[in-house]
Amino acid sequence: MIVTIKRNSNPVQIERLTRWIKNLGLECHMSEGEKSTVIGLVGDTSKVDIDLLRSLEIVEAVTRIQEPYKNANRKFHPDDTIVDVKGVKFGGSHFQIIAGPCSIETEKQVIGIAEAVKAAGASVLRGGAFKPRTSPYAFQGLGLKGLEILKKASRETGLPIVTEIMSEKYIDAFADVDIIQIGARNMQNFDLLKAVGKLRKPILLKRGLANTIEEWLMSAEYIMSEGNNEIILCERGIRTFEPYTRNTLDLSAIPLLKEKTHLPIIVDPSHASGLSRLVKPLSLASVGVGADGLMIEVHNDPQHALCDGAQSLRPDQFADVVKAVDVMLPLVNKERDK
Ligand code: PEP
Ligand code: MN
Numbered sequence: 001m002i003v004t005i006k007r008n009s010n011p012v013q014i015e016r017l018t019r020w021i022k023n024l025g026l027e028c029h030m031s032e033g034e035k036s037t038v039i040g041l042v043g044d045t046s047k048v049d050i051d052l053l054r055s056l057e058i059v060e061a062v063t064r065i066q067e068p069y070k071n072a073n074r075k076f077h078p079d080d081t082i083v084d085v086k087g088v089k090f091g092g093s094h095f096q097i098i099a100g101p102c103s104i105e106t107e108k109q110v111i112g113i114a115e116a117v118k119a120a121g122a123s124v125l126r127g128g129a130f131k132p133r134t135s136p137y138a139f140q141g142l143g144l145k146g147l148e149i150l151k152k153a154s155r156e157t158g159l160p161i162v163t164e165i166m167s168e169k170y171i172d173a174f175a176d177v178d179i180i181q182i183g184a185r186n187m188q189n190f191d192l193l194k195a196v197g198k199l200r201k202p203i204l205l206k207r208g209l210a211n212t213i214e215e216w217l218m219s220a221e222y223i224m225s226e227g228n229n230e231i232i233l234c235e236r237g238i239r240t241f242e243p244y245t246r247n248t249l250d251l252s253a254i255p256l257l258k259e260k261t262h263l264p265i266i267v268d269p270s271h272a273s274g275l276s277r278l279v280k281p282l283s284l285a286s287v288g289v290g291a292d293g294l295m296i297e298v299h300n301d302p303q304h305a306l307c308d309g310a311q312s313l314r315p316d317q318f319a320d321v322v323k324a325v326d327v328m329l330p331l332v333n334k335e336r337d338k
Helices: 011-023 050-055 107-120 144-157 190-197 213-225 253-260 269-273 276-288 315-332
Strands: 002-005 027-032 037-042 059-063 083-085 088-090 094-100 124-126 161-164 179-182 203-206 231-235 265-267 293-297
Touching (some): 050 059, 094 107, 107 124, 107 315, 203 213, 293 315
Parallel strands (some): 265 293
Antiparallel strands (some): 027 037
């Protein structure tokens, strides 16, 4: 249930109202936005006399909500959430481009790519140290050593970093990671979601391979229910019957999510298509549907990459994508930090 408070209401009366709600055994989630102040009532709202609530002087409207996700719901929080990563802002009118290799291979490789993508316009560096591979015989990532390399690349370039965590046991090792990625395969690893929910650090939550938008938002809700509201959603394609692409990019999810949630949403066109030549058109399409950013795999030598070479761009190709994105951004009233 959502209670919208009239503009310029007396804070004492608001406080009296929240106390009354709490005495009914419910939690109050306050959202004081630019447009309005709303109170989200979480818990068993059957005890609330909705007519009585509506009759209060400070109450503008009372709405019942059907969706099972509360904290992630835009009805609870009408303004866009801006996730601030060391001054790099996701959401609202901001547009960010995350780039880097699929996997961290060597220090020279990562630092070289980091410098190139930064020069081309990336604002965050990506790179996997712990890789979720379908085969146990495939390259599994450098693990903790890879994490150290990524941190060094961050120190040298000043770019914040994002990397995937696969197990709760590494939470402490991820202390200096700026954004922790929950990969598609772990989107419903509920213990992991709860564990990162206890952190006060941005989380990049990728959509599961075969998960609905509501399931995805419920995963965000797991993180938020533990108190961490800094979530960036990432659409990375879903499984369909189509074998020509690795996954099918669900572009309609972006404008739909903009209605349903206040959280920022970015697109990963690399994993969505699996084909480097589709990354540019899908990036532009993502801008067109209102995404808050992109995450693109870039490799200095895609043919010899240890993972996902076929979908990785060379730095010059990446720079070309950024230029094209910049042409489109004014059309959707967004700006890339420069
Ligand atoms: C990745 O971003 O490195 C990755 C493994 O992506 P996903 O979880 O979307 O497959
Ligand atoms: Mn990859």
